[in-house]
Amino acid sequence: MNKTWNNKAWFMVLPVLALVALNAVIPLMTVVNYSVQETFGNNVFFFEGVKWYDEVLHSERFHASLFRQLVFTGIILAIEIPLGVAIALAMPRKGPWVSVCLVLMALPLLIPWNVVGAIWNIFALPEIGLLGHSLNALGFDYNYTRQPFAAWFTLILMDVWHWTSLVVLLAYAGLSSIADAYYQAAKIDSASRWAVFRYIQLPKMKRVLTIAVLLRFMDSFMIYTEPFVLTGGGPGNSTTLLSIDLVKIALGQFDLGPAAAMSMIYFLIVLLLSWVFYTLMMRDEDQI
C-alpha cells in the first residue's frame, strides 16, 4: 500500500497545541517549578528537590484537611446520588409538569457559587436566618459559627441543595431514554417495582450516573467558594477543606513551595480517584 506522507497536517495541530500549552501545560509547569524550589524573595530561587513534597506528605495539617475533604466528599456523594436518582424517578415523564420540574431543578445550578454561600450564610444565621432561627425555636442549640457539627451540617445541606439537581437532571436524562417497551415487557413479566428499578432503570442509567458521580466527586473535592463564604473554614479548622487550606498556605502565608507541592499532590489525588471510580463503574461493561 502506498501511504502518502504529508507533514503539513502537523501545522493544523499547532493552534491546539499552542492553546493547550497556554491554558494547561505552562501554568502546570509553573506550579511544578515552584514545588521543587525555595525562595527568599527578590526572585531568587534555590532547587530543593522533593523536600516540599516530603514535608506536605508528612504534615499533620495536610492529613487533617485531606481527611476532612474525603469525609465531606463521601457524605455528599452518599446523599446526592441516591437522592438525585429518587427525585428523578419521582418526576413526571410527560405533560406540562415536566418543564416546570426541570426549571425548578435547574434553578440552584444557575446561582453563582459565592451567592449560594452568601444565601446560606444568612439563611442559617442563628439570630436572624430563617433556618437558624427556626432550628433554635424548635429547641435545637444550633449555631454554625461556633459548633463544628452545626457547621458541617450546614455545609452539607448547602451542597446537597446546590448540586443534587445536577444528579437529578442527569438521571432524568437517562430515564427518559428508556423506551416504553421495557416497562411494558416488565409488566408482562410481572416484575416488581424494585425489579424494574434494579434490572431496567439502574442499568440504563449507569452511564449517566457514572458521569454524575465523577462530576460530583471532582467538583466536591475541589470545592472552595461556598465553604469559604459560609464558614471560611471555621469554626477553628473544622471545615477547612483541602482547597481552603491550600489557599491559606499559598496566599495567607505565601509559602509558594509547599503550596505548589500540595497542589501537585492534590491534583494527582483527584486524577487517581477519578480513574479508580471510572474503572470500577465501567468494569463489567464488555464482558461476555
Next chain:
Amino acid sequence: MARIELQNIAHSYFANPAGPEDFAVKELDLTWDDGGAYALLGPSGCGKTTLLNIISGLLTPSRGQVVFDGRDVTQEKPEQRNIAQVFQFPVIYDTMTVRQNLAFPLKNRGVPHNEIAARVTEIARMIELESVLDHKARNLNAEQKQKISLGRGLVRSDVNAILFDEPLTVIDPHLKWQLRSQLKKLHRDFAFTMVYVTHDQTEALTFADKVVVMYEGEIVQIGTPEDLFERPSHTFVGYFIGSPGMNVAPVTIEGRRAILGGHAIELARGYPDLPVGARLELGVRPEFIRFVDTGEGANGEGLPVTVKRVDDIGRFKIAKVELAGVPLSIVAEEDTVIDGDEAHIVFDPDHVHIYADSHLVEGAR
C-alpha cells in the same frame, strides 16, 4: 392457549372523545381462535398496536370487553393475563445472562428453582439459544435478542397467546426469513395462538392463516391471504395488498355493465340494490386485466388505452396505461408484446368488483 374474543371494543387516547375521529380503534368485534396464527396488517397509525396492547392488557379499552376462554379479563393487568408479547425493538435485561433473562418471569411469579431450570432449558432448546445460555444477553445480536424476548413469553407454561408487534423491524433481511419460518414452526409444533402485527404485507401473508386488515381504526377485512387478494372487501385492502395495488376507478352502473369514462365494461354480476347516492367505484387487480391483439384478424374487442410506460421486472411486465384519462396498472406476461402508445385491454369479469363508498358490494348472479 386460549380463544380470545374482543367484544364491542373501542379505544380512544382522549379522556372525553368527541367524535369517531378521536378514536384510535373504532368499535369492533373480533374473535381469535385457539391455536390460530393471525396477522394484524395495516399502515402506521391505523390502530393495530393499540389493539394488540388491549389484548395484552397494557391498555384498558375505553369501551367493550376482552374475553379469554369465556372469562372477562378486561380489567386484569398484563401479568394476570399470561400473555407473551414481543416488541418492535428487542427488550432484554442488559445486566442478566440469557438464562437469567429467560428465568425472570418465572422468578417473579415465585416458581420453584428446579422447575425454573427445567423450563428454561426446554425453552432454550425450542428457540435454539442453548449454546449461549450463559452469555450476557446484551452481547447477542438483534435476532438472538428478539428470540430472548420471545422465550421470556414462552417460558410460562400457561401462556394464553403470543403477540408480536412488528418483531422483525430491526432484524437483518437475510435473517428475517429464517426467524419467520422458525415462528411458523413453533406455531405448527406447539399450536400457540399467535397475533402478529405488521405493516409489511409479505410478512403478514406468509406468516398468517388469517389476516386482519385495519385502516383508520377499523377492521376492513378478515380473511385468508387468498380472500384478500381475490375479493378485497374494501378499496383500501385492494390498494394495500398486492404490488402494484388494485386499480380503482370511478364508474356508474347500468345493469350488468359498468361505465368508465364512456366505455362499457362487462360485469359477471348484476347490482340491483346499490345504495342511493353512494360513490361507486370499480376495482380490478392488475393481474386480471390483459392486453388483446389488435392486429390483423382481431375481432375488435377490448377497450382502447394509451400506454404510458412499461417496466419489465423479470417474470412479468408492469404496464401503466390510461383508459379515458383514468390511470391503470396492468401485470402482463413476460412475453407480451406492447407496441407503440396504443393498445386494447379486457377485464376479467369474474374479478371485477364494485365498491360503494369504498366497501365491496355483493353482486347478484
